[in-house]
Amino acid sequence: MSPRRSFQRAGEEARRAALISATLDLIAEGGPAAATVRAIAARADVTPGLIRHYFATKEDLVAAAHESLMTGLTEAATARLDELTDNPRARLRDFIVASVSPPVTEPRAMALWAASMQLVPRDAAMRRVHEATYLAFRDRLAGLIADALHAAGRSTDTATLRAHAIAGNALLDGLWIEAAAIPDHFSEIDLPELALSAFSRLLNLPLED
Amino acid sequence: MSPRRSFQRAGEEARRAALISATLDLIAEGGPAAATVRAIAARADVTPGLIRHYFATKEDLVAAAHESLMTGLTEAATARLDELTDNPRARLRDFIVASVSPPVTEPRAMALWAASMQLVPRDAAMRRVHEATYLAFRDRLAGLIADALHAAGRSTDTATLRAHAIAGNALLDGLWIEAAAIPDHFSEIDLPELALSAFSRLLNLPLED
DNA sequence: CCAACAATTATACGTTTGTATAATTAAGGA
DNA sequence: TCCTTAATTATACAAACGTATAATTGTTGG
Numbered sequence: 184m185s186p187r188r189s190f191q192r193a194g195e196e197a198r199r200a201a202l203i204s205a206t207l208d209l210i211a212e213g214g215p216a217a218a219t220v221r222a223i224a225a226r227a228d229v230t231p232g233l234i235r236h237y238f239a240t241k242e243d244l245v246a247a248a249h250e251s252l253m254t255g256l257t258e259a260a261t262a263r264l265d266e267l268t269d270n271p272r273a274r275l276r277d278f279i280v281a282s283v284s285p286p287v288t289e290p291r292a293m294a295l296w297a298a299s300m301q302l303v304p305r306d307a308a309m310r311r312v313h314e315a316t317y318l319a320f321r322d323r324l325a326g327l328i329a330d331a332l333h334a335a336g337r338s339t340d341t342a343t344l345r346a347h348a349i350a351g352n353a354l355l356d357g358l359w360i361e362a363a364a365i366p367d368h369f370s371e372i373d374l375p376e377l378a379l380s381a382f383s384r385l386l387n388l389p390l391e392d
Numbered sequence: 393m394s395p396r397r398s399f400q401r402a403g404e405e406a407r408r409a410a411l412i413s414a415t416l417d418l419i420a421e422g423g424p425a426a427a428t429v430r431a432i433a434a435r436a437d438v439t440p441g442l443i444r445h446y447f448a449t450k451e452d453l454v455a456a457a458h459e460s461l462m463t464g465l466t467e468a469a470t471a472r473l474d475e476l477t478d479n480p481r482a483r484l485r486d487f488i489v490a491s492v493s494p495p496v497t498e499p500r501a502m503a504l505w506a507a508s509m510q511l512v513p514r515d516a517a518m519r520r521v522h523e524a525t526y527l528a529f530r531d532r533l534a535g536l537i538a539d540a541l542h543a544a545g546r547s548t549d550t551a552t553l554r555a556h557a558i559a560g561n562a563l564l565d566g567l568w569i570e571a572a573a574i575p576d577h578f579s580e581i582d583l584p585e586l587a588l589s590a591f592s593r594l595l596n597l598p599l600e601d
Numbered sequence: 602c603c604a605a606c607a608a609t610t611a612t613a614c615g616t617t618t619g620t621a622t623a624a625t626t627a628a629g630g631a
Numbered sequence: 632t633c634c635t636t637a638a639t640t641a642t643a644c645a646a647a648c649g650t651a652t653a654a655t656t657g658t659t660g661g
Contacts, residue, residue, distance in 0.1 A: 190609055192657055198608090214510055216424070220649060230610050231649090241649065290513040297510035301423055303573050304499035314574045349581070350563060350590035353570065357562025360569075364512050365523045372558070381559035384594050399639055401627055407638090429619060439640050440619090450619065 190229075199237050199247070201227045206248040210298050211291045218245070246308045249299045253316035256296075259287055261323060271330035276390050278327055279382055280375040282355040283362065288374070293363035321352045328386065335388055347386060354381055399438075408446050408456070410436045415457040419507050420500045427454070455517070458508055462521045466528055480539035485599050487536055488591055489584040491564040492571060497583070502572035530561045537595065544597055556595060563590060 193201070205226035209218040220241055224231040238244040260281045268274070286292060302309045325348035332339050358378055362369040376391070383390045402410075414435035418427040429450055433440040447453040472490060477483060495501060511518045534557035541548050567587055571578045585600065592599045 187610060187655065190657075192608055195608095214424075214514070219647080221647085232611070232652090233609055235650070236608070294510055294513045297506045297512075300569070300573060301503055301506035301510060304503050305422065310574065314577060317570065317574065346586050346589065349570075349586060350567075353566025354559060354563045354590075355566070356569065357565035358558075360509075360565065361526065361558075361562065364509060365519065365526065368523060377555050377558060380555065381563075381594060384596065385590060387593065396625065396640065399627075401638055404638095428617080430617085441622090441641075442639060444620070445638070 188230075195237065198227075198229075198233070201229075202234060202237060202244060203248045203251050206244060207252060207295060210248070211295050214294075215245075215298050215301075242306070242308070245302070246306070246312060249302075249309055250312045250316065252292075252295050252299065253312065254319075256287060256292060257316060257320045257323070260320070271327070271334040272388070272390065275327040275331040275382075276379060276392075278324065279355065279378050279390070283358050283374045283378045288359045288362040288366070290363050290366060293360060296360075317352075321348050324348050324351055324355075331388060332386065337388070350385060351382060354378070354385070397439075404446065407436075407438075407442070411438075411443060411446060411453060412457045412460050415453060416461055416504065419457070420504050423503070424454070424507055458511070458518060459521060461504055461508065462525050466525050480536070480543040481597075481599065484536040484540040484591075485588060487533070488564065488587050488599070492567045492583045492587045497568050497571040497575075499572050499575065502569060505569075526561075530557050533557050533561055533564075540597060541595065546597070559594060560591060563587070563594065 202223060205223045206218050209222055209226060220231045220234050223244070224234055234241070234244060238247065260278055263277055263281060281287070299309065299313070303313045304310075325344055328347050328351065329339055329344055355378065358374060362374055379390045411432060414432045415427050418431055418435060429440045429443050432453070433443055443450070443453060447456070472487075477486075490496065508518065508522070512522050513519070534553055537556050537560065538548055538553055564587065567583060571583055588599045588601075
């Protein structure tokens with residue numbers, strides 16, 4: 184007499200979110216190999232069969248998890264912007280600082296990001312998600328740069344603006360990646376200050392406090 | 393009557409190298425999941441049982457492969473420096489261009505790098521190797537920057553130089569990573585020119601042709 | 602209060618995985 | 632030349648994987 188386990192119904196949205204969260208947790212802790220359908224189900228406190236009910240294949244679930252991760256990182260850098268002053272230069276400065284500060288620079292985020300990047304070259308769905316989220320972040324940065332330069336009375340043709348956004352994005356990416364990879368080594372370095380200083384020279388626009 | 397497959401004996405060193413090479417090829421092509429013992433053996437043109445004869449466990453083989461990868465990358469970067477001209481500014485320029493050009497920007501390199509980075513937060517040995525190779529690369533860049541600035545008659549205190557090297561390294565990392573991740577999107581962009589332009593502003597030192 | 606439906610669990614299947622062990626064969630020294 | 636030894640192949644096995652499908656159960660509208 185094995186009693187069938189009781190359960191509660193949850194909305195589709197909540198269940199998908201729970202499965203995605205469980206997937207990210209497992210990948211962060213033990214890499215992609217640890218994110219098996221059975222482990223994911225256990226972490227989300229459901230049975231493995233339910234995964235197939237919401238995601239046709241495990242690949243779909245992983246892709247959805249990647250999208251959730253990337254948009255989450257972008258939002259982490261963007262979140263404080265809305266509550267900020269309307270001073271364009273301060274907004275850009277805050278965006279830069281947030282991009283090289285926790286939670287973005289936490290090792291967990293880096294491990295997840297690396298796991299995703301590893302799939303990008305050969306998984307079309309992952310590549311599409313990555314490109315979309317990359318461009319979303321870059322466009323956001325481009326807008327902030329344009330506003331800051333304009334407020335300083337500088338003209339900005341689109342080609343130059345795009346180059347600034349690409350380089351600035353690359354700078355922020357490289358900084359948070361290394362800071363997350365070897366936190367001990369960067370603990371004694373004021374990363375926000377370094378980022379602001381480099382950005383100031385990149386745009387020829389003072390950003391430091 | 394199935395004839396047993398013929399074979400030739402090889403030295404331990406050669407066999408281990410062949411197995412490591414096969415492992416890296418497979419990880420680059422299909423990720424860590426593709427590097428099964430059977431696939432590795434097939435690629436190295438031996439039977440799966442032989443792997444266990446040289447590596448007690450598959451984990452040992454993967455660790456050896458990562459170490460080989462890291463040291464190989466550093467040596468490649470070091471070797472490249474020696475063939476450059478002795479004009480300090482040209483050396484820095486060539487180094488920057490090489491860092492955002494093939495074979496560095498090939499998706500294969502990015503996939504292997506991402507596979508390694510994914511292990512860094514969880515594996516102390518991997519973290520040590522990564523930190524050492526990162527610092528080796530950064531120190532090289534710092535030396536090139538110092539020489540170029542000095543040749544231009546600029547003074548450079550060590551703190552500023554280190555900041556320049558960190559920011560420059562981050563810029564190059566971010567650029568080659570994205571170029572390798574979404575090559576289609578960057579195909580129409582002159583990445584070396586963009587990198588040189590950004591570096592020039594970062595150092596306030598003209599580097600473009 | 603009941604019936605219909607969707608959400609969830611349960612079970613099963615075929616593959617593939619890493620590893621263990623026994624059988625064979627190439628290579629070198631006596 | 633033969634005989635020993637280590638390198639290599641061959642076979643086997645239990646565990647874990649993703650997926651498919653059937654059986655149940657919570658929920659909601661009438």
